[in-house]
Amino acid sequence: MGFYFYPRGGSAYSCRAIARELGRDGLAVTVLAGSRSDLGKAALAESFYAEADLRAVDFTPAVRSPDPLGYSGPAGTAPIPGSYEDRPGAEDAVLASLDEEALELQVEAWATALADAAAPGADLLYLHHLTPLNEAARRVLPELPVVGHVHGTELLMLERIEEGPPPGWTCAAEWAGRMRGWAERCARIVVNDRGGLRRAARLLGVAEERFACVPNGFDPEFAPGEIDRRAHWRRHLVERSCGWRPGSAPGSVSYKERDLDALAGTVLLAVSRFTAVKRLPLLIEAFAQAQAELAEPAALVLVGGHPGEWEGEHPDDAIRRTGARDVFLAGWHGHDELPGFLRAGDLFVHASIREQFGQVLIEAMACGLPVIAVDRGGPGSIVEDPETGWLVPPDRDALAAAITAAIRDADERRRRGQQARAEAVDRYSWAQIGKTLTEVVQSAVIAPLAEKD
Numbered sequence: 001m002g003f004y005f006y007p008r009g010g011s012a013y014s015c016r017a018i019a020r021e022l023g024r025d026g027l028a029v030t031v032l033a034g035s036r037s038d039l040g041k042a043a044l045a046e047s048f049y050a051e052a053d054l055r056a057v058d059f060t061p062a063v064r065s066p067d068p069l070g071y072s073g074p075a076g077t078a079p080i081p082g083s084y085e086d087r088p089g090a091e092d093a094v095l096a097s098l099d100e101e102a103l104e105l106q107v108e109a110w111a112t113a114l115a116d117a118a119a120p121g122a123d124l125l126y127l128h129h130l131t132p133l134n135e136a137a138r139r140v141l142p143e144l145p146v147v148g149h150v151h152g153t154e155l156l157m158l159e160r161i162e163e164g165p166p167p168g169w170t171c172a173a174e175w176a177g178r179m180r181g182w183a184e185r186c187a188r189i190v191v192n193d194r195g196g197l198r199r200a201a202r203l204l205g206v207a208e209e210r211f212a213c214v215p216n217g218f219d220p221e222f223a224p225g226e227i228d229r230r231a232h233w234r235r236h237l238v239e240r241s242c243g244w245r246p247g248s249a250p251g252s253v254s255y256k257e258r259d260l261d262a263l264a265g266t267v268l269l270a271v272s273r274f275t276a277v278k279r280l281p282l283l284i285e286a287f288a289q290a291q292a293e294l295a296e297p298a299a300l301v302l303v304g305g306h307p308g309e310w311e312g313e314h315p316d317d318a319i320r321r322t323g324a325r326d327v328f329l330a331g332w333h334g335h336d337e338l339p340g341f342l343r344a345g346d347l348f349v350h351a352s353i354r355e356q357f358g359q360v361l362i363e364a365m366a367c368g369l370p371v372i373a374v375d376r377g378g379p380g381s382i383v384e385d386p387e388t389g390w391l392v393p394p395d396r397d398a399l400a401a402a403i404t405a406a407i408r409d410a411d412e413r414r415r416r417g418q419q420a421r422a423e424a425v426d427r428y429s430w431a432q433i434g435k436t437l438t439e440v441v442q443s444a445v446i447a448p449l450a451e452k453d
Helices: 010-026 101-116 132-140 151-165 173-186 194-204 229-239 257-264 280-293 314-320 335-343 361-364 377-382 398-407 410-427 430-452
Strands: 030-035 053-058 125-128 146-149 188-191 211-213 267-274 298-304 327-331 346-348 371-376 389-392
Touching: 010 030, 010 125, 010 146, 010 229, 010 361, 010 410, 010 430, 030 101, 030 280, 030 361, 053 151, 101 132, 101 188, 125 132, 132 173, 146 173, 146 371, 146 430, 151 173, 151 194, 173 194, 173 335, 188 194, 194 211, 194 377, 229 257, 229 327, 229 335, 257 298, 267 335, 267 361, 280 314, 280 398, 298 335, 314 327, 314 398, 346 398, 361 371, 361 377, 361 410, 371 398, 389 398, 389 410
Parallel strands: 030 053, 125 146, 146 188, 188 211, 267 298, 267 346, 298 327, 346 371, 371 389
Antiparallel strands: none
């Protein structure tokens, strides 16, 4: 199982969970994944994939070199990976800007690592995203069938290329062609919902029957539970704050004990990276608009934002621009900390309109939180209005109206939250999902054998 990036974001958690479930179903899984030691434990593959048979590719030497993208080093290291996102000044440049020479350095490093990881013998490659790791696989293990897993960020980059690549995406057409070629080589491609399947099939030029539609799941620790809310928020917002402003380190945003009084009312949670697709500035605008209509106390807590990474307007700047009150930046936290944050909230809000799936919505529902989401993409197939949450059109006024209605009606929030928990347990158990993925993997191995016979 290959994962080109270091641990961050939902696709890394999906990779870890799928590797675990396939192992439980009797498959021997080796994980090959990127890693960084300079960002702390959360970005270190050895910590993140602690239970897996792991082969790590270290980006830290590249990051510390004069040219992170042009780095060439010993086995087990690689240039810093490219990104599907275009963040000015980021050390990991958008993939669509990487020329043939930069790509070749990536492929050579990953080819060495992949050949080493597969040396004991492999029957199949399960590759997350469409990346230079796919090209490395084509070169050094051309005989092995590949199951690809498209998570959505690669599709966003392809859509931007279709619309007309932004300035600086100098190799956009070449990357679009490569990604479609890598997809074509996959025996099967996993996506998380039917809408994502149709979108991926069109963008990648692959027939729909080659896809397997399998949702992500949630871990058992995501469940309702008692928590001392005041103590939780004191610990994470006052005593050990991880919130940060643009250009500043985690902890540059912190709060006083008196600020926690706002969290005695209805607590809305949003969990995500600070990418443009998440539309966090619009969410802050909608919350400020709802505040003007409400007499009831309410607070919005933003959990996430990988340190130093953001696209467009940073949430801290949006808070200042809008004058929104009682909006808190809790900073980046590990996946194992997320259940505590969800138990300390009352309502989950998600403003994205181009989400392939939305695993964090499932995790919030599993903790008994109703969800407000935009009726587009993955969230539109996860949330059922009026049973498990509120689905709204993609504009600020509709989002503000749903926030207002949910805050005003605590009984309805609780009813929908109870239904959300039941729906998550019924549809998104990792054990059940793992069995489906095992069947996909086994069918991809068996098909080439049958063709040879």
